[in-house]
Amino acid sequence: MNIKDYILVIAEKPKSAEKIAYALGNPKKYRINGVPVWFVMRGTSRFVIAPAAGHLYTLHTESKGFPVFDYKWVPKYIVEPESIFTRKYLNVLSMLAKNAKEYINACDYDIEGSLIGYMIIKNIGDIKRSKRAKFSSLTASEIVRAFNNLLPLDYNMIEAGYCRHILDWLWGINVSRMLMSIYRSVFNEKRILSAGRVQSPTLSYVVNIDLQRKTHVPVPYAYPSIKIFIDNKIFKLIPIDSPFNSLSDAKEYLENIKRDPRATVLDIIVRDERIEPPHPFNLPDLQSEAHRIYGFTPYKTQKLAEDLYLEALISYPRTNSQKLPPTLNNREILEKLSQNIVYRTLVKTLLAETRGILRPNNGPKEDPAHPAIYPTGEGTLKGLSKDHIKLYDLIVRRYLATFANPAVVQYVRIEFIVHGRRYYLSTNIVRSRGWLQYYPYIHFNGEEISLKLLRKGLQIPIHEAKIVIHFTKPPHLPSKISLVKWMEEKGIGTEATRAEIVETLFKRGYLYMRGRGSGVSELGILISFLLKDYVEELISVELTRKFEERLNMILNMKAKCDDIVEEAKEMLLKYINRVKSLDIQTLRAEISKYIEMSDNNGRRCMICKRSVYANNLCIFHNIALENIRSAYETWRKFGFSWTQYLEKLLKLKSTGSYVKEVCRHLIKQGEF
Ligand SMILES: [Zn+2]
Structure with a gap:
């Protein structure tokens, strides 16, 4: 190839390079060393469009040991065996960069895409002769618009991405090396262990819940169960007041009912409620709904959405925005969508009932880089999997729904009083479906309650009354989606990274799937407790969030990368030097608190x-013992002797495993 004077366009991936090439004109495709490259004339300008393969550069150090603070950016394929495939992409880009007269970074428009393109141009091109293309979807019109309005390089986003990588790298390598060094000195064995700035607080959250479950002692409480007839239908009243904490109080109440079995209507509330249409999707909302409706993990949803984006079917999915911009031509999108037979009638209905006035119900969340996720109306679903189509359908329906009229739901609530305790019945009936026609995934309809015979003060005979004993339950093991939501709620990680961080915890073997929840492995527990004991502040949600906020401040130039990195170094140094000064005996004693060690010379727990x-028990069995002792007071009020109590705990499913082990031990010992 012997051409010069061309503009080199760098795309994030081959698929997006192809879309860009076809949007710009009539491209010719070549393969250079297996990498697809497109040549296209646009007016008098010659463009060469070549793909990266995500990040081509990464941080690396040659220093051994820790703390380590010297790093440099190097081509990824040199230091990561699993990234060897990126070598050919970098080689082809280097070759093309030599003769290019200008460079355009056309990677996805977010901090990662800005950094990917910047690192390439900086290392093999010339940043003085470079521009940025900003687009939110890969449709031809959007790409052409971006190329007609090229921007200078977006240094704020580059610096934010750059800083995030350095911070994560410094944190990861130092804390991981610290953990590995502790492990090696105690077990005389090398093991790859990893920690992460956002990953570790998340692990610690799961370990905490796991421990609550294992040391959970169910506590009894009693609720009256009361049934009445309304218009020949049986209804079970739902209690409003708190339950009975002693069996004698509950029995006395039941006696009162038997003597005078009547429920009095206290109040009847009937009102129509307008339920506004849902907001346009951002990535967290899409992940949450795809999980609720289809059971997709957040990571799966993100991958599927990224594929739909690369097919130009939807706008850029890694967004936090719940707003559709006023400049978006919704009318045109609806017309294109109506060419798909599946949506034709829905679009027609929507245009009729809104009289063509398309106002989205935008939500409060924003994203400086992208609007909310919307379907482009373009692209083809051919060749896509069933799951891709399900997700696309969800996005289209949500988009349609956000323009629709509110749903109207009639809400009925009847309150009763029975011997001084309050109860209620409630139901919802959909009166007007509104947006529910487009997005039918929320169910309001309940059992109809006939109001015709009811009035305030009416006394209704009680059909059946009894006392039901319940037991408190431990918290659920969090599912992948609830971990992503927890991170979002705590303000740690970004919408682009959260799902992947959760996957990493599973890949490292710290978490594993247990039913629909996340179980914690022995290794996960050990890592989490070691971090908690030695670098507690570093894995705290508060510090992690503080750094996230600082990183976001780079975007509007309110913080500088260098300052943030310096601050992080200081924090790391403070903690790591403390750990380095610990001797092996201390470390051994520490680790033997959490895992069963074969060469532990100290005193051992009576159970494990x-x-x-304390109490001749390890830290975990001791928590279980203390919980057993403190819960007994309530059980006694329910007529259980100490032995009966222990035996009952062994039978209950919600009793934690450590608690059961302690119960067995206490029964065997005959301890009272
Ligand atoms: Zn133990």
Whole structure:
């Protein structure tokens, strides 16, 4: 190839390079060393469009040991064996960069895409002769618009991305090396262990819930169960007041009912409620709904959405925005959507009932880089999997729904009083479907309650009354989606990274799937407790969020990368030097608190092989024992003797595993 004077366009991936090439004109495709490259004339300008493969550069150090603060950016394929495939992309780009007269970064428009293109141009091109293309979807019109309005390089986004990588790298390598060094000195064995700035607080959250479950002692409470007839239908009243904490109080109440079995109507509330249409999707909302409706994990949803984006079917999915911009031509999108037979009638209905006035119900969340996720009306679903189509359908329906009229739901609530305790019945009936026609995934309809015979003060005979004993339950093990939501709620990680961080915890073997929840492995527990004991502040949600906020401040130039990195270094140094000064005996004693060690010379727990913490038990069995003791007071009020109590705990499903082990031990010992 012997051409010069061309503009080199760098795309994030081959698929997006192809879309860009076809949007710009009539491209010719070549393959250079297996990498697809497109040549296209646009007016008098010659463009060469070549793909990266995500990040081509990464951080690396040659220093051994820790703390380590010297790093440099190097081509990824040199230091990561699993990234060897990126070598050919970098080689082809280097070759093309030599003769290019200008460079355009056309990677996805977010901090990662800005950094990917910047690192390439900086290392093999010339940043002085470069521009940025900003687009939110890969449709031809959007790409052409971006190329007609090229921007200078977006240094704020580059610096934010750059800083995030450095911060994550410094944190990860130092804390991981610290963990590995502790492990090696105690177990005389090398093991790859990893920690992460956002990953570790998340692990710690799961470990905490896991421990609550394992040390959970169910506590009894009693609720009256009362049934009445309304218009020949049986209804079970739902209690409003708090339950009975002693069996004698509950029995006395039941006696009162038997003597005078009547419920009095306290109040009847009937009102129509307008339920506004849903907001346009951002990535967290899409992940949450795709999980609720189709059971997709957040990571799966993100991958599927990225594929739909690369097919130009939807706008850029890694967005936090719940707003559709006023400049978006919704009318045109609806017309294109109506060419798909599946949506034709829906679009027609929507245009009729809104009289063509398309106002989205925008939500409060914003994203400086992208609007909310919307279907482009273009692209083809041919060749896509069933799951891709399900997700696309969800996005289209949500988009349609946000323009639609509110749904009207009639809400009925009847309150009763029975011997001084309040109860209620409630139901919802959809009166006007509104947006529910387009997005039918929310169910309001309940059982109809006939109001014709009811009035305030009416006394209704009680059909059946009894006392039901319930037991408190431990918290659920969090599912992948609830972990992503937890991170979002705490303000740690970004919408683009959260799902992947959760996957990493599973890949490292710290978490594993247990039913629909996340179980924690022994290794996950050990890592989490070591971090908690030695670098607690570093894995705190508060510090992690503080750094996230600082990183976001780079975007509007309110913070500088160098300052943030310096601050992080200081924090790391403070903690790591403390750990480095610990001797092996101390470390051994520490680890034997959490895992069963074969060569633990100290005193052992009476139940397991961990070292003794208190009461001749390890730290975990001791928590279980304390919980058993403190819960007994309530059980006594329900007529249980100590032995009956322990035996009952062994039978209940919600009793934690450590608690059951302690119960067995206490029964065997005959301890009272
Ligand atoms: Zn133990």
